Amino acid sequence: MLARRFMSHILIVDDSQTIRRMVKASLAPLGVEFIEASSGLEAIERLAVGSIQLMVLDLNMPDMHGLEVLGFVRANQKFQQLPILVLTTRDDAASRTAAMQAGATAYLTKPFTPQTLLGEARGLLERTVEGTR
Amino acid sequence: MTDFLDNFLDDYFAEAEEHLAVIRRALLTLEHSVGQRRIDGGVLEELFRSFHSLKGIAGMVDHRETEALAHELESYLRALREGDVILTTGGMDLLIKGAGALEASIAARRAKGPARDTGVVVEEIQSLITRDGTSQPAAKPESRGRGNWLCTFTPSPALIARGVNVDVVRSRLREIGEIITAAPMVNAQGSVAFQFEVSAAVSDELIERWQPDGLHFTPIAPGGAPGARAGADDRSGSILSSGHYVRVDLARLDELMRMIGNLVILRSRLTDTLARSERHMPPGQYREVQDDAEAIERELRELREGVMRIRLVPVGEIFRRMPFVVRDLARDSGRSVNVVLSGQDTKIDKFLVERMMDPVLHLVRNAVSHGIETPVERGAAGKPPAATIRLSASASGETVVIEIADDGRGIDVDKVTARAKQAGLPVPSGTIDAVALLELISAPGFSTRDASDRVSGRGFGMNVVRETLQELGGTMQVETHPGEGTRFIIELPLTLAIAAAMLARVGDQIFAVPQAAVREVAEFEAASIRAMQGAEVVEFRGAPLPVVRLSTALNVAPSDATRFHAFIIGSGAAAVGLLVDRIVGHREIVVRTTADPLIRVEGVSGATDLGDGRAVLILDAGAIARQARDRHGRRGLTVVRGIA
Numbered sequence: 001m002l003a004r005r006f007m008s009h010i011l012i013v014d015d016s017q018t019i020r021r022m023v024k025a026s027l028a029p030l031g032v033e034f035i036e037a038s039s040g041l042e043a044i045e046r047l048a049v050g051s052i053q054l055m056v057l058d059l060n061m062p063d064m065h066g067l068e069v070l071g072f073v074r075a076n077q078k079f080q081q082l083p084i085l086v087l088t089t090r091d092d093a094a095s096r097t098a099a100m101q102a103g104a105t106a107y108l109t110k111p112f113t114p115q116t117l118l119g120e121a122r123g124l125l126e127r128t129v130e131g132t133r
Numbered sequence: 134m135t136d137f138l139d140n141f142l143d144d145y146f147a148e149a150e151e152h153l154a155v156i157r158r159a160l161l162t163l164e165h166s167v168g169q170r171r172i173d174g175g176v177l178e179e180l181f182r183s184f185h186s187l188k189g190i191a192g193m194v195d196h197r198e199t200e201a202l203a204h205e206l207e208s209y210l211r212a213l214r215e216g217d218v219i220l221t222t223g224g225m226d227l228l229i230k231g232a233g234a235l236e237a238s239i240a241a242r243r244a245k246g247p248a249r250d251t252g253v254v255v256e257e258i259q260s261l262i263t264r265d266g267t268s269q270p271a272a273k274p275e276s277r278g279r280g281n282w283l284c285t286f287t288p289s290p291a292l293i294a295r296g297v298n299v300d301v302v303r304s305r306l307r308e309i310g311e312i313i314t315a316a317p318m319v320n321a322q323g324s325v326a327f328q329f330e331v332s333a334a335v336s337d338e339l340i341e342r343w344q345p346d347g348l349h350f351t352p353i354a355p356g357g358a359p360g361a362r363a364g365a366d367d368r369s370g371s372i373l374s375s376g377h378y379v380r381v382d383l384a385r386l387d388e389l390m391r392m393i394g395n396l397v398i399l400r401s402r403l404t405d406t407l408a409r410s411e412r413h414m415p416p417g418q419y420r421e422v423q424d425d426a427e428a429i430e431r432e433l434r435e436l437r438e439g440v441m442r443i444r445l446v447p448v449g450e451i452f453r454r455m456p457f458v459v460r461d462l463a464r465d466s467g468r469s470v471n472v473v474l475s476g477q478d479t480k481i482d483k484f485l486v487e488r489m490m491d492p493v494l495h496l497v498r499n500a501v502s503h504g505i506e507t508p509v510e511r512g513a514a515g516k517p518p519a520a521t522i523r524l525s526a527s528a529s530g531e532t533v534v535i536e537i538a539d540d541g542r543g544i545d546v547d548k549v550t551a552r553a554k555q556a557g558l559p560v561p562s563g564t565i566d567a568v569a570l571l572e573l574i575s576a577p578g579f580s581t582r583d584a585s586d587r588v589s590g591r592g593f594g595m596n597v598v599r600e601t602l603q604e605l606g607g608t609m610q611v612e613t614h615p616g617e618g619t620r621f622i623i624e625l626p627l628t629l630a631i632a633a634a635m636l637a638r639v640g641d642q643i644f645a646v647p648q649a650a651v652r653e654v655a656e657f658e659a660a661s662i663r664a665m666q667g668a669e670v671v672e673f674r675g676a677p678l679p680v681v682r683l684s685t686a687l688n689v690a691p692s693d694a695t696r697f698h699a700f701i702i703g704s705g706a707a708a709v710g711l712l713v714d715r716i717v718g719h720r721e722i723v724v725r726t727t728a729d730p731l732i733r734v735e736g737v738s739g740a741t742d743l744g745d746g747r748a749v750l751i752l753d754a755g756a757i758a759r760q761a762r763d764r765h766g767r768r769g770l771t772v773v774r775g776i777a
Contacts, residue, residue, distance in 0.1 A: 018141055018190045025137065026137075060182060110192055111192035
């Protein structure tokens with residue numbers, strides 16, 4: 001089991017507290033620890049100071065767009081392998097393409113079901129674990 | 134999925150309310166941009182984000198009508214932002230209507246009522262985007278001096294190869310001016326671009342020279358960006374979920390306040406015990422304990438103020454709804470009304486904001502329905518056709534003053550007395566002054582409603598306004614002048630629960646009088662009290678001041694004191710002195726209101742525990758003064774002039 005191997009930290013970046021709570025509730029079965037950020041700048045700060053195994057990232061945020069966060073994160077050598085799941089209401093092809101080009105690992109649109117998010121996150125974490133073994 | 138969603142409904146409603154508040158505020162600002170090709174980018178962005186976030190969370194809790202409507206509003210905002218449509222009056226109306234429909238839809242869901250059909254508004258917005266669409270290029274600015282500019286930089290591999298990247302662009306912009314905001318964006322082609330809002334002197338030559346480097350400049354209206362930032366600053370101190378803020382359940386703060394209240398009572402008990410112990414303790418030791426007790430009191434006061442501050446929210450939360458109400462009402466009744474708001478940042482207890490919403494709404498509705506004339510009538514009276522309703526708030530010590538003023542026809546005293554008589558209400562003979570007038574219109578059963586009023590049928594009259602204020606420990610005054618307008622002045626305590634009070638002895642009893650109600654304290658010789666036309670008065674600051682003996686008002690055995698202390702309540706001609714035997718102290722008291730109608734007594738607003746087990750009644754000084762004025766007639770209290 002994933003959780004037994006090491007304690008994973010998931011960074012949830014969304015300016016909506018409701019969404020952050022929903023993400024946490026959906027991913028609770030993973031038995032991981034959650035770190036929350038409500039803005040892009042805060043996300044980068046948390047990333048810089050903590051050990052994060054997965055980032056769930058919203059695109060539309062007040063201070064810094066999710067794409068800018070992606071750009072910053074991917075430009076940094078240290079975070080190039082970090083799986084980033086973009087979770088957004090933007091369901092148009094242009095947004096999806098822009099996010100994937102900017103370095104998103106996966107793209108999921110809101111509204112999401114807890115099962116879909118859980119499946120996606122589990123897959124991303126397992127791939128990382130295999131990659132780092 | 135439904136069980137999962139149910140856990141988040143409260144979060145959804147709370148967050149939706151925050152977004153709606155932002156939307157209301159932004160719409161008011163946006164209204165000034167109707168018909169303009171360039172709109173304040175910050176406000177558009179704020180609105181856009183709020184609709185977008187609302188759409189997101191509504192979708193998550195499976196609230197489809199709200200999601201669909203928020204989506205359409207977001208689309209319209211996007212079209213405005215991208216300059217595809219111009220904001221017309223119709224568009225503004227529809228945005229307001231849309232925001233109202235969102236609010237109603239969320240409220241219906243919250244009340245578990247039938248879903249609101251938002252389909253009609255959705256269609257209206259869709260057709261509006263098509264109708265208001267424009268392909269005209271943005272007008273070229275005439276002045277190219279130092280101003281606010283939107284600089285868009287679209288990076289490309291070729292540019293980067295030439296050494297032009299976002300950092301270089303940022304340095305260049307810093308050289309020519311100040312960068313106000315910097316944000317990445319996705320342009321219509323799906324590629325990433327960066328938008329910089331700069332305050333700089335941008336010449337035509339510079340625009341041309343930098344164009345090949347992927348930089349594109351568009352001027353923005355002055356004040357746009359700072360306005361947007363001021364909006365963001367507004368949030369400081371309020372309880373939001375973003376960034377460094379946490380959202381706190383009001384009930385938890387109430388609980389905290391209750392605990393502090395208990396501490397205040399315990400502290401009082403300590404003072405009493407200490408006073409009794411003084412003679413049994415060595416003086417040095419007594420002083421030490423005394424110093425500690427005082428230190429605890431200081432800390433306690435700071436703790437109380439700290440918790441109180443957490444509960445404070447800007448009074449603007451009440452005000453911002455009003456322009457929308459007035460707008461609808463004015464349109465329906467063929468009136469033209471401007472609403473001017475001031476002092477919106479004045480902070481007031483969250484609980485008071487919620488309770489004051491309906492009373493203020495009622496006074497504003499009344500102003501439109503009864504106070505304001507039609508444009509034709511106004512023209513005939515030599516007034517501008519558009520009336521003005523001013524809502525203002527200001528803090529003064531422990532109280533907050535809210536004023537609702539209109540420049541309409543004023544209250545028709547004759548009509549009011551006629552209606553009151555018709556309704557079988559007691560009407561005082563002689564001059565009806567402002568105090569009596571307020572009494573009449575606030576009497577239960579009084580109504581000036583006409584069948585056509587939208588106010589009617591809402592079950593909320595002036596008497597409910599007065600009752601709510603009494604319950605909250607507030608007061609109301611009215612000033613009205615025929616042909617010039619009416620002003621309601623509401624005074625509210627900053628917060629409930631704990632108040633500074635003066636303790637007074639009357640006969641063998643102690644009463645507490647909230648300090649906020651007391652204008653002044655004075656001392657009089659019993660011999661100086663004179664009877665004048667059936668009432669008692671004293672000479673105070675060169676004028677007769679009506680006085681009330683509290684022993685008489687409260688049926689307490691009077692003492693044979695030769696000197697009285699007096700609480701001066703109210704100001705100017707409405708001032709009344711409440712006579713007590715002696716003022717015995719000053720305390721912070723924990724207010725327990727007597728909301729139970731069975732034990733409610735006019736003149737008593739609640740009770741408190743002084744810490745020694747004694748329950749002490751808290752007097753409603755305003756009500757006692759009012760009763761006194763009723764009993765003794767109203768000589769020398771005339772405020773309204775020119776009304777027979």
